[in-house]
Amino acid sequence: MKIHQFSAEEALASLNSRHDGLIAAEVEHRFKEYGLNQIDEVRGESLLLRFIKEFVHFFALILWLAAGLAFFAEYKQPNGGMATLGYAVLGVIVINGLFSFWQQYRAERAITALQKLLPHYVKVVRNGELEQILVANLVPGDVILLQEGDNVPADCRLLEAFSLRVNNATVTGESLPKARDALPSNEEHLEHSRNTLLAGTSIVSGEGRAVVFATGMHTEFGKIAHLTQTAEKSVSPLQLEIVRLSRIIAVLAVGLGGVFFIIGHSMGLSFWDNFIFAIGIIVANVPEGLLPTVTLSLAMATQRMAKRNALIRHLPSVEALGSATVICTDKTGTLTENRMVVSQLYLDKQLLTPIAVKRQPELMQNHRQFFEDALLCHNLKETMRDGQWQALGDPMEIALVRMAKTCLGETLSYPKINEVPFDTDRKRLSTIHQTPKGVVLYCKGALEMLLPLCDRVKIGADITTLNAEAKQGFIQAQETMASKGLRVLAFAWRELNQAHNSEAQEQN
Structure with a gap:
């Protein structure tokens, strides 16, 4: 066990x-x-090894070869301008390597964010x-x-x-x-x-x-941290394409150089003249600007994603994300921000937005108890930060309180004297408050749990019997909201006498 x-x-x-x-x-x-x-951080490759790898991948090797050939040509034919080209190629290699290494190093520091939790x-x-x-x-x-x-x-x-x-x-x-x-x-x-x-x-x-x-590291949290540090590195589609392109360029450059060497030899040119000319052809066909252009484009993309709180650990991952055809992910905190707002209310047999309700003072006044329920029935911890009200707790309850405050235009603080806590069996929360009208129970929860407990409904300014037609109206409204991907809650309230600890306090 x-x-x-x-x-x-x-x-x-x-x-x-x-x-x-x-x-x-x-x-x-x-x-x-x-x-x-x-x-604990898993010991991986040393910083020195990761730094060196940025200068010895396949395309970088082609650039090193191109720079070496340029300097060799300058050595054989001084003042031919090949040294300038060689230095330019070296500059491309160094700048690109340093930039890529810095981006990866900065992303690796993200592991400290896990420890802050x-x-x-x-x-x-x-x-x-x-x-x-x-x-x-x-x-x-x-x-x-x-x-x-x-x-x-x-x-x-x-x-x-x-x-x-x-x-x-x-x-x-x-x-x-x-x-x-x-x-x-x-x-x-x-x-x-x-x-x-x-x-x-x-x-x-x-x-x-x-x-x-x-x-x-033996906790579930530690196992997640371990996975983020030890995940196998795969080659992205962009890296595969660059390797393929590099090979094609290498073959074409060497092939063209060989062809022109043969042509020069057939024209009677000396060996070294032919060789230097062939080197120039090979170096000219190497796209020195390709690597920094790709790196800069990916870096700009990572900066834009970083502003949206998405940290990119490896530059090619940006392009790999763009190549994805199917993404399987949990939506909360990934596709959504784990923040909630109230988008629709069902009052007087009609679906309304909170803004529309606020524009109808009579409707809002008729259903004042509804907004009091949304404002008071919660387990939030309220604080003040920088002179502004802030609530800590369930994002759904925070959204309901904000909606109620906006619609009511005021903040109520009726003392809470008791509570019937939420659980997965009851699927509802009830709080009992001392109000100017006496002791009132406010309840919220799943519609299927609250509807059987209620026998009256407020329509306009009148409280009427909750008949089958009215119940069906609530059920239909729930289905309409749910079909839009909305989370649906029902609200109920009742006045209590002073002996409010009975099991039937949530009835009627």
Whole structure:
């Protein structure tokens, strides 16, 4: 069995750990065995070797040969101008090699971006006492405490979880935060388990206690970093074409030089005159400007992509991307930016944009509770940065709050007095607030989960019975939105009496 399939007690036992953490002697022993909890760089080719390779590829060798022939011709016939051509060819080789090496070296430094995703300090329980230590000093078996806003420092198995949700986008690409608990999982794969937290991910809401079972390069995050450093280098279509073109040019240049050498010999010219003339023909047929032109074009493309936060490790990869016919990729954070906006609202049996709603004050006032629901029913952490409001948490909730504030034109701050947390079974979140009208429950979630709980609907300024026709209208609106690729949420609210902790508080 795998650690996520064990109970919390069994998971601790499998790591020879306890709820009150490891003792100092055991920490020291494990630190020597597992090393630092950090992403290590795989030792590859030395900088010197990579630098040399930029000057000895096939086309560069042709240019070296052309420069050598030019200098040889100048040696045999001084003041013939061949030395100038030789220096020009050498300049092309040096500038192109230096530029290509710098671009690759700068891209290699991107590995440090992976290390920045790991926090520097973490709260850990050792020998029954809570300490704050460097993340690099964590070892398997350590018991750590995590809360909203923390980054996960290592692969962990949850021991306790309270309304815990985690953002796994950095590891799995999933945009929606996932609920986590401490119960044993039947999942086969670790990344799909509800009781594990992976290094490099972040806690969106809630808090928990977990035991570390993998650190450093042994984590799923570390394996991803290892793959990025050890991926096999393949030859791009552009490189293949340049090699093919270089061979053709080499054959044609040498062939033409040989033909003119034979012609000169048949005309009775001396051997050295013929030879120098043939060298001139060979050098003249080598396109010295091809290599810097290609390099400059690719470099300009990489700069444009860098402005869009796409880092190119090897210059030819730009052209290889353009040659792709099929791309299989996860869309979140790749084809999209993991930012969300509200694009459509279903109010009064019609689909409207938020801008259209804002232009209709009467409609907005009739459905004020809807916008209050969108504004208040969330688990965001609100902060001020540079004098501006900023929310941390689920991108979908951030989008809803921004939409509500825009439409209402004001910020409400009704105190939250209770909450029924979201989970994958309920598929909804409910928050209870003390408002000027009394205690109100605001709820949002999947339409198929909220619709059976409701018996009334607000149309215009009136609250009417939610009949079959109205239900069908909601279902049809959901299908219309979903067909456009939109994520659909339903909202509901009700007033509560003071005894609002009953199981039926979300009914009607």
